Amino acid sequence: MASTVTSSKTSRPGYGHLLRTHGAWTFLLPGFAARQPFAMLTISIVLLVRHTTGSYAAAGAAAAVTGVSMALFAPWSGRLADRFGQRAVLIPGVPAHALAGLALTALALADAPLWALLAAAVPTGASVPQIGPMVRARWAVQLRGTPLMNTAAAFESVTDELAFVVGPLLATALCTAVDPAAGLVTEAALTLAGGLLFAARKSTQPPAGTGGHARVKHASALRVPGVRVLAVAFLGIGSVFGGMQVALAAFTESIGEPGLNGVLYGVFAAGNMFSGIACGAVAWKAAPQRRLVVGYGALVLAAAGLWAAHSVPLLAGLGLLVGMCVAPALITGYTLVEDLVPAGARTEAFTWLTGAVALGQAGAVTVAGQLEDHLWDGAAFLVPLGGTAPALATLLALRPRPAAPPRTRTVARGVGHREPVTVD
Template sequence: MSPRSVFGPYARLFAVPGSVAFSFAGWVARLPIPMLGLGAVLLVAGETGSYGLAGAVSGTLALSFSVASPQWARAMDRRGQGAVLRVAMTVYLVSGVAFVAAVTAGAPRWSWFVLAALCGASGPNIGSLVRARWVAALDDAGRRQTAFALEAVVDEVVFVVGPPLVTLLATLVAPPVGFLTGIVLGSAGGFWLAGQRATEPTLHVPDPGTPSRRWAALNATVLVVSAAYVAVGVVFGAVDVVVVGFADAEGVTALAGLVLAVFAGGSLVAGLVYGVARLPGTLVSRFLATAVAFGLAVQLLWGVGSLPVLVGVGFLAGLTIAPVLVSGTSLVESRVSRAALTEALSWTTTGLTLGVTAGSALAGAAVDAWGAETAFAVPALAAAGAVLLALAGAPLLRRGPRVPAGTGQPVARVDDGVKG
């Protein structure tokens, strides 16, 4: 596959008016995704010496985000992204700064959890907002798959840039600086995106005489994909904490962010190729195949015994991340009404962040109890769970509309007749 055949479809996406601005603003606004979780671990562990407490605080951030983000998305489907996003970003900025102040000033630890929860709950799912703008701008299903792959690559660039940046700032400057930088960048990107009204998706006014859009946003496909993504999220949350603990045990804490960036680098490469490949099979079969590949690749973590081995394993496992995320997102998009799309996409990310919450807490406790090397069992077992959940949900997925190979467009939509 030549570079032109890979990058050409991505370049053509940016012929869409306003797409460069909303995609780049979304990238900046997503930088806090890895920076805040890892930044909270570095900040709290630096202040207390406890990875268990650090993982619990980081997990609180993710849990509150996972509960609140679909509600923000639901409000944006009804009232528009701009107005709602401005309110959310204001609370996000204030609560994030207050959290850092509470930790560094030695405030009661219960206040750390309260402020972390408020900060997480005020952060909308920026990725779903950007993806909804692409769906509104693109009529062709193949181009939407490419756009989703682009956004998966953007997510991975965030994870390439964010962890090394927050680790270096926290270890070489001061622990609070990494977290604060993420808050400032995320707020700036969020306000920038909120100001781009021309590319907002069209509002769909609910009709009181038709079924609730809640059912469109939580159909069987969304539930199955979100459930599998819970286990995928456990892998992400656990790897963040265990890698920091492992690098600390090896005496190279400052390299933890670089190791995490390698995972994202592998996913970035795979995402670029997956987004332009025209693969055989239905969207259901692609999702199941990529879930199995992800689960098998992460089992390599059982063999990690040194930092160089971890780097190699991380890159190989990373190659399976973007495909499973893009395939699941494409499947959900094909089976949800446009009136509920932002919320439905947010539910899939809610599954991921619920998993991140559990993974951070479980891995933090495992590192404290067993040591970092043994704690790699947490993400490895979670990846196996992702495979089991995807395969268990396969009958439900196959009851939906069949999808022609290579198109990403359903023959008959599951939401036909579902409005509002």
Template sequence: MVGPYRGLFSAPGTRGFVIAGFIGRMPMSMLGIGIVLLISALTGSYATAGAISATVALAFAIAAPLSGRLVDRFGQARILVPFVLLHGAALVTLMLCAAYGAPIWTLFVTGVVVGGSANSLGSMVRARWSHILGGSARLHTAFSFESVADEVIFVAGPALVTGLTTLVNLYAGLILTLVCTVAGTLAFALQRGTEPPSRPGPAQSGSPITIPGVALLSCVFLAMGAVFGSVDLITVAFAEDNGAKAASGLLLGSFAGGSMVSGLWYGFHAWTISLRHRFVRSLAVFAIGLTPILLIADTKIMAVALFFAGLAISPTIITGYALIERLVPAHLLTEGMSWISTAVGFGVAIGAWAGGRLTDSFGASNAYSFSFVAALLAVAIGVGGNTWLRTPEIGSSEVTSTAT
């Protein structure tokens, strides 16, 4: 599997922005669960914890396309630096409000600023790959690599923040989250050599969301985000119900581990099936894979089930970004990719809120039904509108040569 990935880092500067981008987006798997662990421990309510986590995700979802448009217009560095400094200050304020028992509404207010100032760094890393590789066949491999990197983050991040929060200090997980996001994002922004040029585009250019295929992908990823948000929160409660709350990060890491393995395989494979058909098939496998978690009451068996449930995540996300790259004009690429982050963010907000409510009302095992229904909805949307995802078939970029 290593073969296709060997030539990715030959271009000057690629290693630097990949490493910085990896560190800077570590918090995407740590922030939500860190907030849930902190607030649920302080208030004793998963509904409150889920609502605050949902507020952060919702604010990010609203702001991501706007910051993406600013990046396309003014460049990454000029937008990333002030945003990440504001984000860091807001996260410190949220932790201080929690530490000193400030009214609950202050946590929601600071949560809005935390989410609204967060950067969609994964989109910007992929935009750099697109700038460096252009229409090369290696772009598929680069997107696959980044999806694998995302899943490494989702394997390590939840386990790390859960361990720090439950075994060291309630605030330790969020402190590490703060350090990673500020240090990694600043290091990424300062690497100007690989930064894509700003592309203001025509003054009258509209938003990528008006493109039918982008709108469809956004709806699919909204439903998938609801799965992610609900599984994150419900799994913490499931582990606690089984007397193993500290293992909740490992359970979520297992979910991401399945996706990481499939991402490596997907990037290695030479594909002849069209992107849209790959996308639809991945969605179907995703829904099927979630079925067993509805029936499991044992923590160890759940870890195995979550691993298999995660196998379809990377292929779906990789093909989603590849479709966006073909559907969206170059001068709107970052904003177009940010719509995936926005859709997932909205979905995570809905999933965290619904998961918290259902967990408090019906128990964690029953609350997983929501995750399954959201996955079925993603499949229904993707299958029903897949004709909007037709893109020109580019022979050299449609497959990844194993000889690369």
């Protein structure tokens, strides 16, 4: 282990080296297509249900149920993938999600009652394939013990944000220029094609039961205190995504330019993406827990100014700033997971964080829809601040926990193995 630590301090290969990793592109390309549900699903539901019902509250409720279902089922999906392998989870799960999304679309177009839409939203969210966590788990196996792990964490955050640039733009364009249902139909098609191609790449998936079958079967990644703290932080980040989606949709409709919704959200996501690229290119000297607190504080301050924006240029600038503050927190959180959680529970840990973002997004969409329907125009812009401020308080109170990986509890005292090994 000493040689690994030394190499990480003296050299830090960049994105080019990372992307030359053997077999990387075989799971990155289909994985990108299959990530689109997380980027397209909520906004597609909001736009479709708002069109068919005329209510942001109903649209927010349907999107929220989808997000909550995803948040509740995602960790179980990750745990099953750790235990039985990613392919075993994806082969039945990907077609199930596509069918559920199409069923929700058909019900909305048939003017079904709200309770029917909410019932259909449950399997739609529960079956969202957890491609992002699965890709991160593949990187963890491919790059174990190398200084490229931090670069991989940054690259994955950038990829997520690229999806959040492409996804909302594509969904909004399809829903406004083609048909209100086109967003969900396209999301289902991309999930089916990308998810099955990703599942077909068996050679790069982590071995089933990595880290010990007993550990995977009986221990949850959520038992790690640092993972719980990070989950709270990611809940707050989810509130930014959900609040911005509803607030921007309502704002652009109020000024008679609904097509600008995807553009403004794309600017927000672009700020996140470019900030993530920069984070991955920097050789950080500050401790990750300190970077997390500082970055999160900046996010809260940026979100505090959103409610005052009343013009497209000002809102675009503030959205860009908020987006730039999201990436450092996401990247640092995912990087900390590498130290906190053993390999056999890592996919589950990543899905807890992804699920926390989805849960925060679902709650934010619900609250933002209610605020827009019952208060003043632009009230939904208060939601990102309301979600991130309590999360920052939690980070400030418990910040030592994410930085304390349990490296020595499973071996003899003084031996600094990162994962459980047989004591010599």
